[in-house]
Amino acid sequence: MAGYVEAAACRDCHREIWDSYAKTGMGRSFYRPAPENAVEKYGGEAFYHKASDRYYRMTERGGKYYQRRFQIGARKQETNVVEKEIHYVMGSGNHARTYLHQKATREIVELPLGWYSEGGGSRGMNPGYDKRNHYGFQRLIAFDCMFCHNGYPEMTVGADFAGRRAAYEGRMPEGIDCQRCHGPGGPHLAALQRNAPAEEVQQSIVNPARLSPERQMEVCYQCHLETTSRPLPNIVHKFGRGVFSYVPGEPLGEYAAYFDHAPGSKFEDKFEINHSAYRLRQSQCFQRSEGKLLCTTCHDPHGAPMTRPQAEVCRSCHEGIGTLAGHPAGEDCAKCHMPKRRTDDVVHAVMTDHKIQRRAPEGDLLAPKRERSDAEVAYQGEVAAYYPAKIESEYVALAQLAQDANRAAGI
Structure with a gap:
């Protein structure tokens, strides 16, 4: 997006605020799954969804994370299996976490099973999925969803109109950053780099x-x-x-x-x-x-x-x-x-x-x-x-x- 910069550009001058904000729910709103940000356990017993008669299991293999759906066949074997890699997690975990998969088309889909913090943490179906015929692995993350759960992704100007196919072609930020409330940081950074007067530097960013x-x-x-x-x-x-x-x-x-x-x-x-x-x-x-x-x-x-x-x-x-x-x-x-x-x-x-x-x-x-x-x-x-x-x-x-x-x- 025009005028926006890498979020880390704010850190050098605003280290204390940066470190504090990174721990907030907004700062932890969107990220790639990793051991350091896991709050749930991968593996173990599968979650059974009675309404759709399907099981869901979260797994980790070789440093990658997956959500697997299956049913139990007549011979007690897994059947009707679908497994998708978890590329991103949406939600800080203060209340909930949703797991996302990015398709080859660069569209992002929500996976059916989520995680909720209530009661010390438990798995459950994402909103809209607790029914027999739900979205499965097809529910797209629209621009409106991403707007409020992450920083601004890299995309062509004009590609983000509501109703258009939500494809995320460029770099995906990880978390809502300073520019969501302070506006584009590019002019502010440029003013600092050319040693502009203090008043100009101050006016180049929204407070x-x-x-x-x-x-x-x-x-x-x-x-x-x-x-x-x-x-x-x-x-x-x-x-x-x-x-x-x-x-x-x-x-x-x-x-x-x-x-x-x-x-x-x-x-x-x-x-x-x-x-x-x-x-x-x-x-x-x-x-x-x-x-x-x-x-x-x-x-x-x-x-x-x-x-x-x-x-x-x-x-x-x-x-x-x-x-x-x-x-x-x-x-x-x-x-x-x-x-x-x-x-x-x-x-x-x-x-x-x-x-x-x-x-x-x-x-x-x-x-x-x-x-x-x-x-x-x-x-x-x-x-x-x-x-x-x-x-x-x-x-x-x-x-x-x-x-x-x-x-x-x-x-």
């Missing part, structure tokens, strides 16, 4: 902390503002914009328009794995903060998950809450107001609910869930404009028909 609150949030929104992972669509890219074309600091609405299920639908109070920003925007804390409550109020993107003790953040606005009659004296505000919940779309994962509600939802929020069928998550109805506040009519119209959600709006 999100110097952006307006709205632009700061949009740096996070580029990946964390997902209204749903179900067919809708959640996002429509602006005409002429490639998936990897967003530059931090520009208005996000110039890059894409975001959509949601219509109010009053059965999906109105959904809770999905990538809902941190979506749920935060529903909270009274966020809506009444007048731009003061940002993702970075609590989270340090360069290091530890929390910038300061969580209760301290809450008390900066709710100073006298501990003296209210009947309010618990404990310090763990999030336990009641931001509880961990099992997600609707990735049923083996538990995430924090950022809606910051006065009272937690009723019921056992960690209770096991079954994966919903395609029919249960299908949606027919209005595709509602969500973000930004004003979306051009042509994109609203396109969203109604893009994934066949609002047939009544068609011709």
Whole structure:
């Protein structure tokens, strides 16, 4: 991509931040499998998937890693065998890991069996695979998937438009790098190399902390503002914009328009794995903060998950809450107001609910869930404009028909 450089170019000047960031979930979001990054055990007993009557086994041979599918024949032998090499792992392992295979066509496919951190770590089918007839070894990793799980891959300008065949021809980076939030590093590096004045060096790179609150949030929104992972669509890219074309600091609405299920639908109070920003925007804390409550109020993107003790953040606005009659004296505000919940779309994962509600939802929020069928998550109805506040009519119209959600709006 134009203006982007090797991520390691940042390390020489920013060693401490580089080392800290490399340990974060974003820094460990995409990589080649190796002994040093393994969290699961390869080999051993196969995983049996009852719905499809197939077994899956993870193996290692000669320094390479494989996922093998098979069934048991009448003579107790392996039959219907498919084995694919694991070229990449997607996911830090904080919550889950997905295994990927790159085909000779340079397309990348998701392998059926994943790994989840819950309960100390266990294998399970990837989202959408827990059914009799699933994707098998054919589910392609689209540009939208790669955009939020990795740095920018090398590719021809214009090759990354949504809907095009997602072939990854060039070098694949390993992990989301500095440029995802700070913009292309090429101009910054060039300014340093020619000993440009300090002000020019500073202005040649985006510092999100110097952006307006709205632009700061949009740096996070580029990946964390997902209204749903179900067919809708959640996002429509602006005409002429490639998936990897967003530059931090520009208005996000110039890059894409975001959509949601219509109010009053059965999906109105959904809770999905990538809902941190979506749920935060529903909270009274966020809506009444007048731009003061940002993702970075609590989270340090360069290091530890929390910038300061969580209760301290809450008390900066709710100073006298501990003296209210009947309010618990404990310090763990999030336990009641931001509880961990099992997600609707990735049923083996538990995430924090950022809606910051006065009272937690009723019921056992960690209770096991079954994966919903395609029919249960299908949606027919209005595709509602969500973000930004004003979306051009042509994109609203396109969203109604893009994934066949609002047939009544068609011709």
